[in-house]
Amino acid sequence: VRQLAAAFAPTVTEKMPRYPGSKGPSFELAKSKAAASRRTPKWFSLQQRYAPYLFVSPFLLLFTLFSAWPILKSLALSVYATNGPKDAVFVGSANFRFLLADPDFHTGVWNTAVFAFFSVFLQLPLALGLALLLTRGWLRGRELFRLIFFSPNLLGQVFVAILFSVLFIPQYGLINQALHALAGIALGTKWLSNPALVMPALVLTALWMYTGFNMIYFLAALQAVDRELYEAATVDGASGWQQFWAVTLPGIRPVAIFVLITSTIGSFQLFELPYIMLNNGSGPNKAGLTIVMYLYNNGFVTGDLGYAAAVGWTLALGVLVISLIQARLTGAWKASEE
């Protein structure tokens, strides 16, 4: 606090011009803006002094009410069982104990984890690969390719889900037609009603939607790598593959870690894609049930907001632990210290 005050004091005197206090209304005929301020020096210095508070207060008010307060409230709510927003009964840790024992929750966690694993490990290498191809110096039309690869991301999960639920139709759907022609899979393959295929369908859809999005980050990172390092490596006789490991990867490491962690977090919040592709349900054998869908069903279909809060905190904690593990494994801490 003292540091803050010390930082505050000099800037106040520096920023605020001192006005002779008692001059009063003798400047009333001023015409220019400059003079207009001198006309009411008191008002002018007051607005200078309080401007930052005025500027942050609408934000702060809404933020406190709709963000900070609900977070605290959520902690409290998680030890209640509720029936809609009105009736609440204190249940202590029962919500969490029930949650950890509920087979449906286990299914949701498993499905979400499988989705996150495959999404991340298919999307990110592919995104990096595309970005590497796009950084070739001789390539023409880089901007156009970037735009095309990114375009699926413009659709939003709901619309992608609706589109792909039609593309995945057995017999006539475009995906079955294409895969039948190219890879010989059965035309009647039922992606969304065969429990074993629900997850692959979701992973494929996410792959289509998000690869280009992640590529944007890799592309920006690759373009920021120092050209001279490559030249030096070439002079030293390093092969393309060696250059990738010795120059490219270290160069893009901070961004790669960022993309890895954020896309993992995003994958763990999967909801709209399965919910809509599976007709507002969890699919055959609950093969498309995810953690957030479990939260939604319990909180807003059954109406137990307390239980939903408990699920939310469990998800938050899980995601935090996974992010920390990822940061640790990739040496993110070391990267930020350098």
Next chain:
Amino acid sequence: MRIGTLLGRGITALMLLLAAAIALTPLLWLVAATTKGPDDLFHYTFFAPQPTAQSFRDLFGRVPFLRYMLNSVFVTCTAVMVQLFLSSLAGFALAKYEFKGKKAIMLLMLATVMIPNQVVIAPLYELVYRLRMVDSYLGLIIPGAVSVFGIFLFRQAILQVPDELLHAARIDGCSEFRIYWDIVMPISRPMVGAFCLISFMGTWNAFLWPQIILHDNHRFTLPIALNQMVGLQEQQQYGMLMAGTLLSVLPVIVLFLLLQKEFVAGLTAGAVKG
């Protein structure tokens, strides 16, 4: 040029073209699907020889689709403007002023960024219910009105604005709000563009919160309206559904094409520098 180099380039180009085809084919199919009648929809893979606007006629005739579109436009534009104003104003204050509690505010914001949205959905619903804002646009827009992400974005951008400029304006008698309005905002235009687009996409595509908050069919925004149409779906109506999907994604695509450059800059600003 060596044969090997040429071959390498050929393979690279081929892979890029293949990836581009995969990215574009579903979109092309979507466009094609809206021009086909129910009988032709799966009969022709892409375009049918006889295009028809039947899907669009059904869409506007059988469901109040125009109403849904206007709802979405209203909700999204309002939300974007409110978010833009509040985020940039607070971002400006955090970038260019020293004041008591600034550090505390920054820390508070950072702490909440780490917490996923799902944690607050339940208590937020309870709160909105208490405030009697369920099934209203107020309940839809206000809880999302402040974007911490947006504030950081604007703070970052406004930090680049030279202090001398602000001092000069002050000496000329410019009020602090006019400094924000007439100097800081015009200078930060790229960030305004990027933020508008990101915020537009977020609100336009939002599903979970509108689904929880809105009950009356007449207030539905496009994502929940279309999702409801899937439920009513019979085989014959795929065309209508695809037409609805196309019209729902078109505004975002157009806006993106207009603001593309700013968007990429805004998206990667935090990641690459940080």
